[in-house]
Amino acid sequence: xxKILIIDDDExxxxxxxxYLSKSGHTIATAFDGxxxxxxxxxxxPDLLLLDINMPRMSGFEVAKKMKENPATKxxxxxxxxxxKQESNIxxxxxxxxxxxxxxxxxxxxxxxxxxKFLENKK
Amino acid sequence: xxxLLTQSxxxxxxxxxxxxxxxxxxxxxxxxxxxxxxxxxxxxxxxxALKRLASTALITSTAPAELLPGPAAExxxxxxxxxxxxxxxxxxxxxxxxARALIGQLGIDDHYRRLARHRTWYKRGNAIDIMxxxxxxxxxxxFLAVYRSEPVHDVKYRIIYGLSRLTREHADxxxxxxxxSALPYLTPKxxxxxxxxxxxxxxxxxxxxxxxxxxxxxxxDQSVQNLVxxxxxxxxxxxxxxxxxGLLKExxxxxxxxxxxxxxxxxxxxxxxxxSKMPEAMKNPDWRVRLAALKYAHLxxxxxxxEIRAMLRDNxxxxxxxxxxxxxxxxxxxxxxLQAEAASEDKFASAAAAYALTQxxx
Numbered sequence: 001x002x003k004i005l006i007i008d009d010d011e012x013x014x015x016x017x018x019x020y021l022s023k024s025g026h027t028i029a030t031a032f033d034g035x036x037x038x039x040x041x042x043x044x045x046p047d048l049l050l051l052d053i054n055m056p057r058m059s060g061f062e063v064a065k066k067m068k069e070n071p072a073t074k075x076x077x078x079x080x081x082x083x084x085k086q087e088s089n090i091x092x093x094x095x096x097x098x099x100x101x102x103x104x105x106x107x108x109x110x111x112x113x114x115x116x117k118f119l120e121n122k123k
Numbered sequence: 124x125x126x127l128l129t130q131s132x133x134x135x136x137x138x139x140x141x142x143x144x145x146x147x148x149x150x151x152x153x154x155x156x157x158x159x160x161x162x163x164x165x166x167x168x169x170x171x172a173l174k175r176l177a178s179t180a181l182i183t184s185t186a187p188a189e190l191l192p193g194p195a196a197e198x199x200x201x202x203x204x205x206x207x208x209x210x211x212x213x214x215x216x217x218x219x220x221x222a223r224a225l226i227g228q229l230g231i232d233d234h235y236r237r238l239a240r241h242r243t244w245y246k247r248g249n250a251i252d253i254m255x256x257x258x259x260x261x262x263x264x265x266f267l268a269v270y271r272s273e274p275v276h277d278v279k280y281r282i283i284y285g286l287s288r289l290t291r292e293h294a295d296x297x298x299x300x301x302x303x304s305a306l307p308y309l310t311p312k313x314x315x316x317x318x319x320x321x322x323x324x325x326x327x328x329x330x331x332x333x334x335x336x337x338x339x340x341x342x343x344d345q346s347v348q349n350l351v352x353x354x355x356x357x358x359x360x361x362x363x364x365x366x367x368x369g370l371l372k373e374x375x376x377x378x379x380x381x382x383x384x385x386x387x388x389x390x391x392x393x394x395x396x397x398x399s400k401m402p403e404a405m406k407n408p409d410w411r412v413r414l415a416a417l418k419y420a421h422l423x424x425x426x427x428x429x430e431i432r433a434m435l436r437d438n439x440x441x442x443x444x445x446x447x448x449x450x451x452x453x454x455x456x457x458x459x460x461l462q463a464e465a466a467s468e469d470k471f472a473s474a475a476a477a478y479a480l481t482q483x484x485x
Contacts, residue, residue, distance in 0.1 A: 011171075012178045012209040016218065019182040083212060085323060086361050087394070107216040 001025040002119050005046035007037035007063060008081075009055045017050065020108050024116065034058025038066055041073045047119060051098075053082040053089070064096040077122065079115065081106065166198050173202035181210060181221050188228035200234050201253075207231070208256035226257055236265060244275040251278060255285030263289045276306055280313065287320035292330065296321050296337040300355070304348045311354055318358030326362070338370045342377055349381055356387035360394050368397055375400050382407075386415040398423035405430055410439035417445040421452035428453060432460045435472040443471055447479035 004026050006017050014030040022028055029044045031037035033055050041049065049067070053060035060080055067073045077099040082089070085103050093101045099118065102111065128134060180187035194200045203225070210222040226232045238250035251269070254262050263286065270282045283302050290296055299321065303314060325333050338355065341347050356374060359367050371388045378384040389404050389412070401423060404416035413434065420431055431453070434446035447464075450457035464476035 010209050010213070012174065012206055013213055015175065015178040016182055016210070016214065019179075081213075088361075104213045105211065105215040105219065106213070108214050108218060109216060 001027065002047040002115075003027045003029070003044060004048050004050060004115070005029045005031065005037065005041055005044055005076075006050045007031045007034065007055070007060070008050070008052040009033060010052070013052070013081075016108060017111075020112050021115070024112065034060075034063040034066075037063060038070075038073075041067060041076060042070075046076055047122075048115060049076050049078045050115075051078050051080050053080060053084055053093075061092060061096060064093070064098055068097045077118065079118075081111075170198050170202040170205075173199060174206045177203050177206035177225075178210070181206070181218055181225070185221070187221055188225055191225075191229065194229055194231070194234070200231055203229055203231055204235075204253050204256070208253070211257060223257070223259070226259065232257075232259065232262075239265075239269050244278055247273070247275070248278045248281050251281040251285055255281065255288060258288050260289060270302070279306060280309055283317060284313075284320070287317040288324055290321045290324040291328070293333040293337040293340070296334065297340065300337070300341060300347045300351055303351050304346060308348065308350050311350075311357070314351055314354035315357045315361065318355045319361055322358060322362040335367055335370055338367060338374075342370070342373055349378070349384060352378075353381075353383045353387045356384065356391050360387065360391040368392070368395055371397075372400065382409040382411050385409075385412045389415045389419070393419040393422065402427060402430065405434065410437070410442050413437065413442050414439070414445055417442065417449050420449040421457070425453065425456070428456055428460060431457075432464065435464055435475055436469060440471075443475045444478065447475035448482060450476075451479040451482050 001024070004021055006014055006028060008014060008030075009032050011032075018028045018030065029040055029046065031040050034057055037049075037051075051060045051063060055063075060082065064078050064080070067076060067078065078097075079100045079102055080093045080098050081102045081104060083104040090101045100114065102114070128137060131137070177187070177191060180190040184190050191203070192199075194203055207222045207225055211219055232254070235250040235254050239247050239254065241247050241250070247269075251266070254266075266282050266286050266289075270279060270286075273279050273282065279302070283299060283306075286295070286299055286302075290299070299317065303317065308314075322331070322334055325331050338359075341352060341355070352374070356371065359371065371392050374384055375388040375392075385404065385407065389400060392398070392400060398419065401416050401420060404412050405420070405427070407413055407416075417431070417434065420427060428450070431446050431449050435443055435450075437443050437446065447461060450461050458480065461476040461480050464472050465480060467473045467476070
């Protein structure tokens with residue numbers, strides 16, 4: 001079972017993702033903003049990061065950039081989950097080295113499958 | 124009056140009473156502020172707890188309304204609304220259906236419909252914002268009815284925003300464009316967001332073609348402001364309207380004297396990989412149009428290098444410097460042209476070329 005870190009400023013997202021993903025036995029940690037998430041990424045060492053873009057203090061792009069610059073966190077695959085659908089944002093995300101760009105609204109059951117499939121292929 | 128007070132034998136008594144009253148007032152003011160702070164914090168805590176409760180009920184139960192206390196106070200409605208809007212923004216499928224059902228079951232929709240008719244405009248605006256976040260198809264007719272009777276522009280802008288998220292066909296877009304044109308122009312960002320919402324709503328329904336139909340109709344429609352048309356093209360740029368290629372060219376041709384529309388068309392066309400208007404745009408009399416074309420010139424136009432090089436002598440500084448930057452990004456031939464120009468006698472061209480050579484190639 002995997003360790004998943006969720007960085008999103010909306011607690012509802014934490015609760016819902018946590019409820020669905022922990023059903024499959026995954027361990028979930030949550031952070032409300034970039035700096036908190038970056039610190040947690042180093043200590044929690046997740047197998048996957050679910051990251052929002054629009055957050056206070058630091059955007060998801062900045063978080064992804066910092067994660068990829070840090071040798072301790074650069075290997076952590078990032079799933080960006082956001083309502084920003086513009087091509088330029090999607091491109092920017094992939095340029096930063098994210099694994100997946102998921103646009104909201106998304107089906108939580110499909111999200112869970114995508115995460116599990118990804119983690120399975122990574123093994 | 125002042126003399127009467129200062130000469131009075133009770134002067135110091137008056138001063139003492141005034142100081143005491145002021146002190147008392149300050150103490151009450153501090154107590155009131157502390158009470159108010161405490162109350163606001165308590166409400167925020169209760170609101171957060173209700174939001175958590177609503178989210179948990181939506182996750183764990185197929186009938187969440189049975190687990191939730193009915194909202195009575197304004198903050199209770201706000202807490203449920205925020206939780207529901209958050210779910211609807213982020214998720215679809217079963218959980219979103221439950222959240223949508225909760226709006227009616229808890230009387231949230233009725234509450235905000237009443238508030239949308241409140242005598243205070245900002246309460247009406249807030250109610251419209253919340254209803255818009257639910258994106259309920261049933262709200263469309265209500266929004267239209269409220270729009271007709273709404274006297275305040277600030278609220279009307281919010282109603283249009285709400286309607287833009289519920290677009291079904293090109294007739295709706297046309298109505299929205301006319302509403303926008305009838306109001307004072309707000310900001311490019313606002314209008315672009317409206318059209319972006321429209322395109323997104325139509326794309327989600329597989330009806331992107333409806334937007335093309337609207338753009339076609341609007342091309343020569345004088346009742347729609349040119350600024351609105353420009354923002355509509357900019358929204359196309361943001362949303363990458365690949366099906367609009369032909370129409371964007373028609374807009375470019377139809378508005379030769381509207382630099383804003385020309386610039387928006389060039390950007391939107393470049394985004395979908397169409398650079399056919401570049402040579403023409405680089406000769407436009409308006410320096411802003413020439414500049415917009417130069418921003419994309421390095422992506423397409425190896426055969427236009429002589430024209431770009433000639434623009435190093437343009438009478439606009441912005442065009443000269445961007446022509447040099449375009450050459451710097453255009454590979455070996457472009458940089459060779461810059462090296463030749465750096466030794467030119469034209470001091471403007473040589474300065475721009477020398478600067479561009481210090482920049483990294485694309």
